[in-house]
Amino acid sequence: xxxxxxxxxxxxxxxxxxxxxxxxxxxxxxxxxxxxxxxxxxxxxxxxxxxxxxxxxxxxxxxxxxxxxxxxxxxxxxxxxxxxxxxxxxxxxxxxxxxxxxxxxxxxxxxxxxxxxxxxxxxxxxxxxxxxxxxxxxxxxxxxxxxxxxxxxxxxxxxxxxxxxxxxxxxxxxxxxxxxxxxxxxxxxxxxxxxxxxxxxxxxxxxxxxxxxxxxxxxxxxxxxxxxxxxxxxxxxxxxxxxxxxxxxxxxxxxxxxxxxxxxxxxxxxxxxxxxxxxxxxxxxxxxxxxxxxxxxxxxxxxxxxxxxxxxxxxxxxxxxxxxxxxxxx
Amino acid sequence: xxxxxxxxxxxxxxxxxxxxxxxxxxxxxxxxxxxxxxxxxxxxxxxxxxxxxxxxxxxxxxxxxxxxxxxxxxxxxxxxxxxxxxxxxxxxxxxxxxxxxxxxxxxxxxxxxxxxxxxxxxxxxxxxxxxxxxxxxxxxxxxxxxxxxxxxxxxxxxxxxxxxxxxxxxxxxxxxxxxxxxxxxxxxxxxxxxxxxxxxxx
Ligand SMILES: [Zn+2]
Numbered sequence: 001x002x003x004x005x006x007x008x009x010x011x012x013x014x015x016x017x018x019x020x021x022x023x024x025x026x027x028x029x030x031x032x033x034x035x036x037x038x039x040x041x042x043x044x045x046x047x048x049x050x051x052x053x054x055x056x057x058x059x060x061x062x063x064x065x066x067x068x069x070x071x072x073x074x075x076x077x078x079x080x081x082x083x084x085x086x087x088x089x090x091x092x093x094x095x096x097x098x099x100x101x102x103x104x105x106x107x108x109x110x111x112x113x114x115x116x117x118x119x120x121x122x123x124x125x126x127x128x129x130x131x132x133x134x135x136x137x138x139x140x141x142x143x144x145x146x147x148x149x150x151x152x153x154x155x156x157x158x159x160x161x162x163x164x165x166x167x168x169x170x171x172x173x174x175x176x177x178x179x180x181x182x183x184x185x186x187x188x189x190x191x192x193x194x195x196x197x198x199x200x201x202x203x204x205x206x207x208x209x210x211x212x213x214x215x216x217x218x219x220x221x222x223x224x225x226x227x228x229x230x231x232x233x234x235x236x237x238x239x240x241x242x243x244x245x246x247x248x249x250x251x252x253x254x255x256x257x258x259x260x261x262x263x264x265x266x267x268x269x270x271x272x273x274x275x276x277x278x279x280x281x282x283x284x285x286x287x288x289x290x291x292x293x294x295x296x297x298x299x300x301x302x303x304x305x306x307x308x309x310x311x312x313x314x315x316x317x318x319x320x321x322x323x324x325x326x327x328x329x330x
Numbered sequence: 331x332x333x334x335x336x337x338x339x340x341x342x343x344x345x346x347x348x349x350x351x352x353x354x355x356x357x358x359x360x361x362x363x364x365x366x367x368x369x370x371x372x373x374x375x376x377x378x379x380x381x382x383x384x385x386x387x388x389x390x391x392x393x394x395x396x397x398x399x400x401x402x403x404x405x406x407x408x409x410x411x412x413x414x415x416x417x418x419x420x421x422x423x424x425x426x427x428x429x430x431x432x433x434x435x436x437x438x439x440x441x442x443x444x445x446x447x448x449x450x451x452x453x454x455x456x457x458x459x460x461x462x463x464x465x466x467x468x469x470x471x472x473x474x475x476x477x478x479x480x481x482x483x484x485x486x487x488x489x490x491x492x493x494x495x496x497x498x499x500x501x502x503x504x505x506x507x508x509x510x511x512x513x514x515x516x517x518x519x520x521x522x523x524x525x526x527x528x529x530x531x532x
Contacts, residue, residue, distance in 0.1 A: 047401055047528055047529065048528065050401070050405045051405070051525065051526065051528045054405060054408055054409055054412070054525055054526070055525060057409070058412060058413070058416050058523065061416075062416075072417075087402060088401055088402060088405055091402055091405050091406045091409065092405055092406075092409045093409075094409075095371070095405070095406045095407075095409035095410045095413065096409045096410070096412070096413040097413070098371060098372050098410060098413070099371075099372075099409070099410045099411075099412070099413025099414040099416075099417065100413050100416070100417055101372075102372050102375070102376075102386065102414065102417075103386065103413065103414050103416070103417025103418055104417050
C-alpha cells in the first residue's frame with residue numbers, strides 16, 4: 001500500500017489519526033475521545049486537553065499504521081490541523097508531526113481544519129461538482145461559503161456568537177436531554193410539534209448568523225411555560241434553527257447559482273436538516289452533497305483528504321498553530 | 331557510529347536544544363545567535379547535527395524537561411521529543427524542571443527552595459535537599475511562603491523573589507546539568523516517553 005496521507009487532528013478534545021488515499025478511501029482511522037477527561041469540568045479544560053493529546057497521539061498513530069499494515073514508506077505526506085482550535089491542543093499535533101516528518105523523511109503540511117470539514121464530503125465516494133455553496137454547521141463553527149473550485153473559497157457569512165451545534169448542546173442541557181445534545185434534541189423533536197413562537201435571528205438579513213438569542217428565548221419559554229412538553233420544546237427549537245439555515249442556503253443558491261450544495265459538520269448528521277436541505281437543493285435543481293454521517297464530526301480522515309489539495313497546489317503552510325485561522329487562508 | 335544524546339529544556343519559556351557526545355555538550359542552541367529565542371525544533375536540531383557532524387540516526391536517547399512551567403512550551407517540547415523517540419525507536423527520559431534547577435543551584439549543603447509562577451495566585455513550589463528534589467506541589471503563593479518561613483537557611487531558584495531573601499540564583503539549568511540527570515536516570519525502556527507536569531485547579 002502506498003500513496004497514503006497520514007492525517008492528524010488535535011484541534012479540540014479528540015485525538016484522531018487516519019490514513020487516506022487520493023480517491024478518499026479511508027485505509028484506517030482511530031479517534032480517541034477525551035469526553036471523560038472533561039466531563040467533570042462541564043466543558044473542555046485546555047491544559048488537560050493538550051496533556052491527553054500527548055498521551056494518546058503516538059499509540060493512536062501506531063495503531064492506525066498497524067491496522068493498515070502501513071510503513072512510513074507508504075506515506076506521501078503527513079497532514080495536520082494547524083487551526084482554528086485550542087492552541088495547546090494544536091501544538092501537540094503540530095509538534096508531533098514535525099518530529100515524524102523529520103524522523104521518517106516525509107513532508108508535513110499544516111492544514112486548515114475548516115477546509116478539512118469541507119473536503120469530508122469527498123471521503124469514500126463523494127464527488128462535488130463545482131462551483132458549490134457549502135454550509136459548515138457544527139459545535140465549533142457555523143458558516144456559509146461559495147467555492148469556485150476545491151481551492152478558491154469566498155466566505156459569505158459566519159456566526160456572530162454561538163455556533164448552531166453549541167446552541168443545540170446548550171438547549172439539550174436546559175431540557176435535561178444529556179450529551180451529545182444534537183441527536184437527543186433531534187430524536188425528541190420528531191415526537192413533538194413546533195408549538196412555540198421562537199425567534200428566527202437574522203433570517204432575512206444576508207449571510208450572518210446569530211444563535212445566542214434563540215437559546216435565551218428557549219430558556220425563557222422553559223421558565224414561563226412549564227406545561228409545554230420537552231418534545232414540543234425540542235420541535236420548536238429545531239424548527240427555528242432549520243428555518244434560519246434553510247433561508248441562508250436558499251439565498252446563497254439563488255445568488256451564487258452553484259451546481260452543488262454541500263452541507264458538512266456535526267449538525268449535518270441531523271435527519272431533519274438533511275431533509276430540509278434536500279428540499280432546498282431540489283427547488284434550485286442543484287446536487288445535494290452530504291458526507292457520510294461518520295465523517296460529519298471532527299476526524300482526521302477529513303484532514304488527510306484536504307491535504308491532497310495542498311499537495312496538488314504546492315502550498316505547504318508551516319507547522320505553527322493558528323488558533324483563529326479563517327476559512328479563506330489555507 | 332557515535333552515540334549522541336539530544337537534550338531539550340523549555341519550561342522556563344525559552345526553548346533550548348543541545349546535543350551531547352562522549353559525555354560532553356557539543357552543541358547548545360542558546361549559544362547560536364541566529365537560534366536564540368527560536369521555537370523551531372527541527373531547525374535547531376538540524377543545525378546542531380550539522381555542526382557536530384552527526385546524523386539523526388546517531389541519536390540514541392533524548393532527555394526532555396517536563397516542567398512545571400510554561401504550558402505551551404512544555405507540551406511542544408514533549409511532543410517533539412516523543413515523536414522523534416517514536417520514529418527512531420529510542421527512549422525519552424523525562425527530566426523534572428525542579429530537579430534540574432535544584433541541581434543547578436545546589437552549593438553542596440544549603441537546601442534550595444524552588445518557586446515558579448503558575449496561573450495567579452498559584453505557584454509551583456519545591457524543595458531540593460542533599461542532591462534530591464524532596465518536595466513538589468502546586469499551591470497558593472502564600473502557602474508556599476509560609477512553608478519557607480520554616481526553613482532555616484536556603485538558596486532560592488525559579489522566577490519569584492521572596493522578601494528578605496537573596497534573589498533567585500537561576501531559572502535555567504545548564505545543558506550539562508540535563509546531561510548529568512539523564513546519565514543518572516535508571517536505564518529507560520526504548521518506548522519511554524515524557525509527559526509534562528500538569529497544573530489543574532478543581
Ligand atoms: Zn470542527
